[in-house]
Amino acid sequence: MSEFDLIRRHFTRPTPGALLGVGDDAALLQVGAGKVLAVSSDMLVAGIHFFADADPYCxxxxxxxxxxxxxxxxxxxPRWATLAISLPQADDAWLAAFSAGFFALAEKYSVDLVxxxxxxxxxxxxxxxxGEVLPQQALRRSGARVGDEIWVSGRLGDAALALACLQGKIVLSAEDFAACAPALHQPQPRVALGLALxxxxxxxxxxxxxxxxxxxHIL
Known part of the structure; x- marks a missing residue:
């Protein structure tokens, strides 16, 4: 399977939120009036951030x-995303499951892969x-003030506990592992909370x- 066949089969979807999506040399994106782009990149590497045999959908x-x-x-x-993948080989079944998991979450938050x-x-x-945000509404790390309270959403340490268990560093009961594992395999982004704050x-x-x-980073 060629690179372009792979992209067309697994990663080309309609992009109603973009003027031009996958298929050209660059995407064309229309930002709302008065808003700025919030841009972030994260890389996940097999053997460091996940196990090579991890479930591809997750x-x-x-x-x-x-x-x-x-x-x-x-x-x-959230509005748009790009995805770069390095693969040992083009495994059609793996890519089908991976893209299904990716797009299921993308569709939940109306994110176009462009x-x-x-x-x-x-x-x-x-x-x-x-993503888009009004400059005065962006929650910057530098905005903390003396007297602010510190709040955390969700439970801390679940993903680290599940990973340590899988690595054989600690032993968890089946019940405890089941409670921690979702944070490692399918973390839930707090998009609605971020907007509400x-x-x-x-x-x-x-x-x-x-x-x-x-x-x-904020104190």
Missing amino acids: LGHKTLAVNLSDLAAMGAV GGDTTRGPLNLCVTIM RGIAHSAIDVSDGLLADLG
Whole structure:
């Protein structure tokens, strides 16, 4: 299967939110009046961020979810994404499941996939995501003020616990692992919460490196 056949089969969908999507040298995007683009990129590498034998549907979901979380932390409305994939070989069944997981989440948040790239190599996934926000509503890390309260959404440490269990570093009961595993395999981006916090929170951050480490970025 050629690169273009792979893209057409698995990653070309209608893009109603873009003037021009997949298929040209670049996408054409129309930003709303008075708004700015919020842009973020995250890379997931097999053996570092996920196991090479991870379920491809869950991996497709996770690949987009970690990027959506960055936009949520900015209070931005997700609009567009690009996806670059390095694969050891073109596995049609794997790609079908991966793209199904990716697009299921993309459709939930009305995100259009408007470009990307594929190449042969070790399994590596990189998404660049773009959203819209009014400049005065963006939840910047630098906005924290003396006297602000610190709030966390969700439970801390679930993904790390599930990963440590899979790596054999700790032992969890089946019940405890089942409670932690979704945070590792199918994390849920807090997009609605990020939008609701505009005009309320002074600052926000996506907690991906641990609470203490990420608090240091805003305090």
